[in-house]
Amino acid sequence: MKICRVDTGIISLSFILGRGRWYGLPAICVAALLLLLLPMGARPALAQMKTASAATNTHVYLLRGVLNIFSLGLDDIAAQLQAQGIPVTIANFASWSSLADDAARAYKNGGVKKIILVGHSSGATALPDMVAKLDQLGAPVTLAIGLDSVFRTKLSGRVGRYINFYIANGNGEPVAGTTNLRGKLENINVQNVPGVGHLSIEKNQSMQRRVISEIDAVVFGRVAPTSRAQKPSPVRAASRARLRTTNTAAVRR
Numbered sequence: 001m002k003i004c005r006v007d008t009g010i011i012s013l014s015f016i017l018g019r020g021r022w023y024g025l026p027a028i029c030v031a032a033l034l035l036l037l038l039p040m041g042a043r044p045a046l047a048q049m050k051t052a053s054a055a056t057n058t059h060v061y062l063l064r065g066v067l068n069i070f071s072l073g074l075d076d077i078a079a080q081l082q083a084q085g086i087p088v089t090i091a092n093f094a095s096w097s098s099l100a101d102d103a104a105r106a107y108k109n110g111g112v113k114k115i116i117l118v119g120h121s122s123g124a125t126a127l128p129d130m131v132a133k134l135d136q137l138g139a140p141v142t143l144a145i146g147l148d149s150v151f152r153t154k155l156s157g158r159v160g161r162y163i164n165f166y167i168a169n170g171n172g173e174p175v176a177g178t179t180n181l182r183g184k185l186e187n188i189n190v191q192n193v194p195g196v197g198h199l200s201i202e203k204n205q206s207m208q209r210r211v212i213s214e215i216d217a218v219v220f221g222r223v224a225p226t227s228r229a230q231k232p233s234p235v236r237a238a239s240r241a242r243l244r245t246t247n248t249a250a251v252r253r
Helices: 027-056 073-083 093-108 122-136 205-220 234-252
Strands: 002-007 012-017 058-064 088-092 114-120 141-147 153-166 175-189
Touching: 027 058, 027 205, 058 073, 058 093, 058 122, 058 205, 073 088, 073 114, 073 205, 088 093, 093 114, 093 122, 114 122, 114 205, 122 141, 122 153, 141 205, 153 205
Parallel strands: 058 088, 058 114, 114 141, 141 153, 153 175
Antiparallel strands: 002 012
C-alpha cells in the first residue's frame, strides 16, 4: 500500500491506497484533488450569484414630498442602492396608489419577492396607505421606512417591519399601530442626531447610512445598526420619579 498526500496550500489529506492507478497517478488522488479544488473556485462565484439574485428580487420605492424639490436626498439613497444592484423607483407621494398596483403586479408575477418602501415628509405620510393597499392586493411589504411625517397616521395590514424616524421637537409625528396591524412598528425619535431637520433628514449622511443599512440587512442579510427609540434623559427620569413619589404620598394621605 502507498500513501498519497494531496496538498492544496490550505488542506493536506493523506489516503491509504491499493494498487489502482490512473495514468501513473493513483486514481483516488486525482478525485480528491478535484473535489478540493472545484469548490474553492466555485464558492465566490456562487456567493456573487446569490447576492445578485437577492438584489434583483427586491424593489425599493422611494416617495418624495411636496413639489419634488424638498426630498432630493432620496436621489442619493437611490443611487447608492442602484450601485449595489438593487432596482429602485423614485416618484412623488401622489403616485403611491399606482405604484402599489405596479408593485403588486411584479410580486404576483414572481419578479419581485421583497417590496421595500421609503418616504420623506408627505411621502412618509403616504406609506401607511401604501402598506394597507399592498396588503389588500396580496403583496405584503417587507420593510417600510418613514422620514419625518408631519401628519398623524395609523398603520394596519401586513408589514415585516415599519420604521418611523421622526423629529419630536419639530413637526414630526409618531405612527400609531391599529388592531389590524400584523408586523413590527418602531417609532424612533432622531431629534438629537446632529444636523437633522425636517428638510434635511433625508440628506443627512448619518440618516442615509442608517436607511441603507436597514435595507441591506433585509436584502443581503447584513447586520443593521440597532434601532432604538430615544431614551429619556437622566434629568427627566429623575423628575418623573420624584413626581410619582409625590403623587403616591398624596394618595396615602
